[in-house]
Amino acid sequence: MSSRPEVLFPLFGDLTKLAGIGPKSVQLLGQLDISAPRDLAYTLPHSGIDRALRMSLRDAVVPGVVTVEVEIGQHRPSRAKGGAYRIDVQDSETGFQLVYFHARGDYLTKLLPVGQRRIVSGRVELFDGMAQMVHPDHVLKREAADSLPRFEPVYPLTAGLTLKAMTKAVADVLDRLPDLAEWISPGQKAKEGWPGWRDALRQAHAPESMADLVAGAPARMRLAYDEFMAHQLTLALARAHRRRAAGLVSQGSGHLRNKVLKSLPYQPTGAQMRAMDEIAADMARPERMNRLLQGDVGSGKTLVAFMALLVAVEAGGQGVMMAPTEILARQHLEGLQPLAEAAGVVLELLTGRDKGGERQAKLAALERGDIQILVGTHAVFQKDVLFQDLRIAIVDEQHRFGVRQRMELGRKGAAADVLVMTATPIPRSLALAQYGDMEVSVLDEKPPGRKPIQTALVSVERLDEVVSHLRRAISEGRQAYWVCPLVEESESVPLMAAEQRFQSLRAALGDGVVGLVHGQLPPSEKDAAMAAFVAGKTSVLVATTVIEVGVNVPNATIMVIEQAESFGLAQLHQLRGRVGRGAQASTCLLLYQPPLAETGMKRLTTLRETEDGFRISEVDLEMRGSGDLIGTAQSGLPRFRVGDMEHQSDLMAVAQSDARALLSEDPDLAGPRGQAARVLLWLMRQDEAIRLISVG
Known part of the structure; x- marks a missing residue:
């Protein structure tokens, strides 16, 4: 099965076949990463507007969107060109104004005839004590009231693409959705109370309140699960494929x-x-x-x-x-x-x-x-x-x-x-x-004898105290790392910072006590500086982050990190792990430049409160998102349109065990559910996986 199943053709056709989409809109949709009707179906509304009809403006929260029936009063065109064109209107309890700019009077007298009743919906604000609705979003006759959704979905847009155009195109895609066989196991679907695939998409695009927009809403959960399932099926197929390749039996005697x-x-x-x-x-x-x-x-x-x-x-x-x-x-x-x-x-x-x-x-x-x-x-x-x-x-x-x-x-x-x-x-x-x-x-256990590391936040204004603390520690025969910030934009700035710190510490602590390592040193000098520190010939090693991973000097018990706020959490945790490797108690001093931004503060206090790397990585993920954590370029991390890896790890785990279970029952995906899963892989563009099945 190496070509896309026919049932999916409508979802991978030409976007210009959709209502209201021309070549220009195709370019704009491209900016949202939408290249086929399928992508539109998976572009879910991110918020919504309450358009429920009210009796009067009086009981509405202003400023905000209000939908109300009004009687149309006097039109007051602007004297200045392009100025405000005002129309007095009256609902059942109070009066307010509709305001248009750059308006054509003949168009407005047709749209809003004096003495007639219309339903208007739009954002209302107070201006000099007077309530105004500027450029209403909707103006309808009473008999068309039902065409206005009570809760209007709002989609991600880009300059030049209107909500109206987006809503119209999505509605057209939803009309064309094929009926697909179910790939989720009946038990899982029943347990969660999830709708079928087509219903899930239709429900996700027709939210009735904010509650339908959250990740935990059944329709959205089902769609997220489908994405995770396709991804995990791909990984499970790769795993099964590799397992079929002969390995070597290495049986050791011990x-x-x-x-x-x-x-x-x-x-x-x-x-x-x-x-x-x-x-x-x-x-x-x-x-x-x-x-x-x-x-x-x-x-x-x-x-x-x-x-x-x-x-x-x-x-x-x-x-x-x-x-x-x-x-x-x-x-x-x-x-x-x-x-x-x-x-x-x-x-x-x-x-x-x-x-x-x-x-x-x-x-x-x-x-x-x-x-x-x-x-x-x-x-x-x-x-x-x-x-x-x-x-x-x-x-x-x-x-x-x-x-x-x-x-x-x-x-x-x-x-x-x-x-x-x-x-x-x-x-x-x-x-x-x-x-x-x-x-x-x-x-997830520390070897015995490892003492916890004391971590403290120290303002750079107290640098002198830090240096005298170092002086004392050195006199007791201890060693310290001093890490300088690495400024990404230019290689020369951190070198200066490291060089200057090296000079100032040497002046304060004495000649021959301080070593220097940075990325620009020839390898032989780098090795010599490291070797001198490992051998205990130097007591302080000033370094850029070259020492992040793997350096092991049990006698080093102090880690000073300058401008700690400029480092990522995981990196700070790695650096701190360079001390605390011997029998003595160790300290890590996080030097920061006040005032600290909220995120910087959160990073440093998290580090002060815990040494658990898994907890730290979770906070890091919440703060930075998955792409940054691994560097998206080479992370090979999938991008999901509905699923959220950071907050739905339980759902991802369920998808993983389901994918593995399905493949162990039906390794060639040949049974009814297996065939449905193949369609899912095509739907999610997992061509790599499909190739594995065909060569499998």
């Missing part, structure tokens, strides 16, 4: 993992043990693993990831772990080194910096299988990098790593298992929308 567990000075958390078991079980199955490991700052992802790499080695294969930047790759190497020594496996690093003979030697060892675990940047993708037997690829920080790279990696080891790690807790709704094709393991 002997290397036991060595590592014995060498640890602590007991892994329950969450870590659970994630390790889930991953090992996936790797032992013949299908390819595609799992997301989600863990908050400091929840111990590194250990879980290393255990997964060891399963591959125990099974006689190799594993690779990839990071988005060189600093991070080196960090992983340092974190994994002691674990690799405990297990007795060969671990190597490959980055863009490896050149010539050294690189050739590494590549040869990799192809022979002498290197068992490789850590690297995207240099691992290059054509000449060949593994003897790659079993698992672990990708760090999904957000900088699109689906395309995930597939590239899959090709390196045609059947390799994939584990994606992210240190950014993702709210459930986004995780479902973005990673719905993956299984998810969550690390």
Whole structure:
């Protein structure tokens, strides 16, 4: 089934076939992202106007829209050209004026003949104590009163497109809606009391009050569910398709993992043990693993990831772990080194910096299988990098790593298992929308011995106190990070800010105490500054946000973030997670420039009140919306016309389990409900999914 079903033709036809839509309107509708009648059907009213007929203006709330029957009195044309043309009118209890500008008198005397009765509806305001309705929206004879809806829907518009034109075109689309077979399971539909698809659209476009415009109204909920269902079906089909592709069975003996567990000075958390078991079980199955490991700052992802790499080695294969930047790759190497020594496996690093003979030697060892675990940047993708037997690829920080790279990696080891790690807790709704094709393991416990971090808001006016606090801490042998704001527009401004802060702190704290790292430094200098800080040679590291992810210095117990209000919540949370890694109590000082805007205040106080990354990500999502959270450009997040990912995560979860259940009962979507679901996929333009069924 590779072409659109005929029943949907009316919804994907030419817009100019609709009432009142010409070539110019088509361009205007294009600005609203409407290119077919189907898009108009899914452009729901966002508000409404109460047009219920009243006895008199006297009991109405003014200013506001009023609909009332009046007797038409005297016309008073304007003396000035284009001035106000006034008409006196009287309802059952009081008098007021209708006002028109640039009006043609002959037109108005026909529309509003003196002495006759008309129903007028429009916005009424008081002007010098006199009630006026300027340019009424509707003027009707009594017998046409029924043509005015009691509650008039208001649509999103764009300059040049009137509400009248939009309403007319939508009405025409609603008349053409086909009758589609039901794709929702009868149980789900009955439980929620949802209307059928066609009725749902008609009801959503004919609200009777504000209550019909909220997301929880049955018609709207059903339409949102349909969008989520189509999206989740697409993800479930991709997942099923990948599962059909042969994977490798990597069954480990456990002997290397036991060595590592014995060498640890602590007991892994329950969450870590659970994630390790889930991953090992996936790797032992013949299908390819595609799992997301989600863990908050400091929840111990590194250990879980290393255990997964060891399963591959125990099974006689190799594993690779990839990071988005060189600093991070080196960090992983340092974190994994002691674990690799405990297990007795060969671990190597490959980055863009490896050149010539050294690189050739590494590549040869990799192809022979002498290197068992490789850590690297995207240099691992290059054509000449060949593994003897790659079993698992672990990708760090999904957000900088699109689906395309995930597939590239899959090709390196045609059947390799994939584990994606992210240190950014993702709210459930986004995780479902973005990673719905993956299984998810969550690390939601902190390893033992981690002390909570004290977070304080400090006005920049108290900078001197902060510096003397630092001086005291350094004399006690502690270390601190000082993060400078990164001003997006220009690279040179933050450099100056970082350089100046570096100079002023050096002057205050003494030579050789303060180091500096920023994006413009040559890699060797960056590494040297980091190394000096890690080794404890410098006590304060001034940095732009290069240290956001992955840096691990247990002795660093103070984090100062300048202009904290200019950072996103998730980013602040990541930065704060750089301290609190040792046995000592840590502090995070958020320096802000007063006065703080309301959103800045909310971000900083949220951070002060909680260290729970999932809670923080939810507040961040409420404040910024889903596109910003992941950077829409590469987020691959779907855009829904009716559904709201942020506030309807429960509905998304229901759609996910329904989609998976439908496919497990009917993998080829061949039964009656399966056929209906295929129509839904076409309706929602999920062509990718349709291709998967046809090749499936």
